Amino acid sequence: MTASSSRGGPEAASPRAAAVSIVVRARPRRWFSSQTSRRLAFGYLLLAPAVLYVLLLVGAPFLFSLFLALSDASVADTTASFVGLENFRAAFESDVFYIALRNSIGFTVVAAVFKGLLGTSLAFLLLQPFWGRKFIRGLVVIPFTLPISISVLGWKWMYDSQFSVINWFLSRIGVIGTYGSAGWPVWLGEPHLALLACIMVNVWRNFPFSAIVLLAGFTSVPTEILDAARVDGTNFFQRFRHVVVPMIAPILLIGLLFDTVFTLSDLGVVYLLTQGGPANATKILPVLAYQVGIQAGALGRGAAIALFLFPLLLPLMILMLRNLKRREY
Amino acid sequence: MAAAPRTQRQKEIRRHLWIYGAITPYVVVAIFPIYWMALTAFKQDPDLYRMDQFPLWFHMAPTWKNFSYLFYSTNYGAWIVNTMMIAAWVAVITLVIAVPAGYALARLRIPGSENLGIAVFMTYLVPGIILFIPLARVVSMVGLQDSWWALVLVYPTITIPFCTWLLMGFFKTVPMEMEEAARVDGCGYLGALLRIVLPVSVPGILTAVIFAFTLSMQDFLYGLAFVAPGDQKPVTVGVPTELIRGDVYYWGSLMAAALMVGLPVAILYNFFLDRFIQGITGGVGK
Known part of the structure; x- marks a missing residue:
């Protein structure tokens, strides 16, 4: 196939392409009935439903949310009028918004550190060949594969104010006293503990994901390269730092981006555990957006708050985009 | 010489013990909540609510009471049916849309197909929390509010981008010669797709079906925001929102x-997790 015909479309009508088809087919054909144009028409036809669906139900709603954020739309009133940046100004002037922003960022960063540590160490263990490795791996990833609202319910019961099994254990090993004593932690009732409790659920749920992504990265490093580095007299940490990390950087980045997007935009954990309480201690942007936009019915305010997630996510998405472009099959 | 294999063996055993010892804490942390949920589901209430005895095992006979309560006194059966219907419809819609799109992007040499593929995939990363407020309007515009059909409409926004990307990678692995041979033999493009490419792509298509199912089960936000009537909810939303009466938690039946x-x-997803990771990392790690 020539370069011009593979690009298809009108180019196929050029004199040269016509000359080629004369030679091949002995009879000139119009460009729209050529092989290339038929292939492209078929291709666009197959692609159209997906593009339409995405444009209508992701693209249009996204633009619509920009419009809502600039309007005073509410559930009660169907007529919405343009109010400019009023919703954003209102957000910036409310204390709850700052608390939610701070909690969102803190939550994501602290959770990411723990997921990174647990994930890396687990990936190294799973990298070793040992008997029953597949089975153990299957057990360890269950937190990630369990539907989120299901596992959060389990944690809510483990954080119960009186019958918490975590407290039973802590009490048994002597870290805290018995129920009713001064140090008895009420996990979801005390501000600093509640945020920690939510972070713990996120870490529990997603550290297997970090581990599996890292494992996929580690196994993609050819052993010959590591052997060569070993022959050159490098130690384990030098090999890790200068051979493994650069080689798995793309996969590492993608894993981190996915995890950040999932964590930053997740409503389930906090909504089901604490609804943002006590006293806004666990209020994060998704919970605030849900409460303002749906529960209080102020669509415009809610949309504006949710959109604040976008500038937080955008740099990550751009990084990801550059990364995907370099991928190979 | 006889001692050599034995020390080798001992070394192996020591290595295994070391690994098992190191990995046990991870397994315990990962599995314990699930064990605790299972135990709670089968415990009788008087056995459940006490702290003076060892809580990690039964002290009274296990019971099925919590399970039968769900089916006789709550909408649990309806939620399961809703979830199954939603999953089936989402899978069908996803396949009908994502299979042709994945094929077109992978095989038909459309100009800019690589960028288009990435653009479709990026929409998977637009989080629901940004879209759910405008989507609430879309859902009520088409009159699907307060029914599980709303979720059939919106879940494909998650599954189509992911499955198109997944299938695109899959179709690239089908040998080109087969299709060309079929076309030389007189099949058109559609004929080659239906008779040659689809039959050899059954594993890839099945994987896409599984993801349409498991990814829509991971959602909580859309189900919470778009479906209010108790008997219309999917099970992942119905259980945490409807089974709790005021401040009273019936932990036994909740966990059941x-x-x-x-x-x-979780088990189904487990078997396909490697494909998920391959999908999102773009097949970098095989």
């Missing part, structure tokens, strides 16, 4: 309800 859905999904 959670695990009965959660475990099958």
